[in-house]
Amino acid sequence: MSEAALILIKPDGLKKSLTGNILTRLSETKLEIVGSKMVRVPRSLAEEHYKHLKDKPFFNEIVQYLQGELHDRKKVMALVYWGEDAIKKCRDLAGATNPEEADPTSIRGSYGRITTSGVYENAVHVSSNPSEAEREIKLWFSPDELIVDLYPKKEVVEKEFKRKLWA
Ligand code: TYD
Numbered sequence: 001m002s003e004a005a006l007i008l009i010k011p012d013g014l015k016k017s018l019t020g021n022i023l024t025r026l027s028e029t030k031l032e033i034v035g036s037k038m039v040r041v042p043r044s045l046a047e048e049h050y051k052h053l054k055d056k057p058f059f060n061e062i063v064q065y066l067q068g069e070l071h072d073r074k075k076v077m078a079l080v081y082w083g084e085d086a087i088k089k090c091r092d093l094a095g096a097t098n099p100e101e102a103d104p105t106s107i108r109g110s111y112g113r114i115t116t117s118g119v120y121e122n123a124v125h126v127s128s129n130p131s132e133a134e135r136e137i138k139l140w141f142s143p144d145e146l147i148v149d150l151y152p153k154k155e156v157v158e159k160e161f162k163r164k165l166w167a
Pocket of ligand 1: 053058062096097118119120121122125126127128
C-alpha cells in the first residue's frame with residue numbers, strides 16, 4: 001500500500017555535510033520525494049514534533065537539538081517520501097534510534113553518535129507509523145507544499161493575509 005513518511009535531516013546531519021549521503025541512501029528505496037524544504041525550527045514546532053516524549057528527562061535537549069541549538073546549524077531539511085511501504089523502507093535504512101545499537105551499515109549506524117550528556121544524535125528522523133506520519137507531515141508541510149494530495153484538504157479565503165512576494 002502506498003503511504004507517506006516524514007524524513008528530517010537533523011542539524012548534526014547538516015553540519016556534517018551528510019545531506020547528499022543520506023539522500024543517496026534513501027534513493028535505494030525507489031520512493032518518490034513529494035515535498036522538500038529547509039526549515040528554521042521554532043521551539044513550538046520542535047516541542048510539538050516531540051510531544052510524545054514530553055515527560056522524558058531528555059525532552060528539553062532533543063528540542064534544542066532539533067532547533068539546531070547544539071550544532072550552530074539552525075535548520076533542518078524536511079522531506080516527504082511516498083510509495084509502497086515507505087515508512088518501513090525508510091526506517092530500515094535509518095536504523096535503530098540508538099546509533100550504537102543501529103546496524104553499522106544503516107544511516108544512524110554510520111553517522112550517529114551519543115553525546116557526552118547522553119542524547120542520541122542520529123542524523124535523521126523518520127516517521128514511525130502511518131498515523132504519526134500524517135500528524136508530522138501536517139505539522140511540517142502545508143497542502144500547497146506537497147505535489148500529491150495525501151490527506152483531505154479544504155480551501156479558505158483569507159482576507160488581509162500578509163505574505164512576502166519578490167520585490
Ligand atoms: P523516538 O521518537 O523514541 O525515536 P525515533 O526518532 O527513532 O522515532 O525518539 C526521538 C529522538 O529522541 C531520537 O531520534 C533521539 C532522541 N532520544 C534520545 O536522545 N534518547 C533516548 O533514550 C531516546 C529513546 C530518544
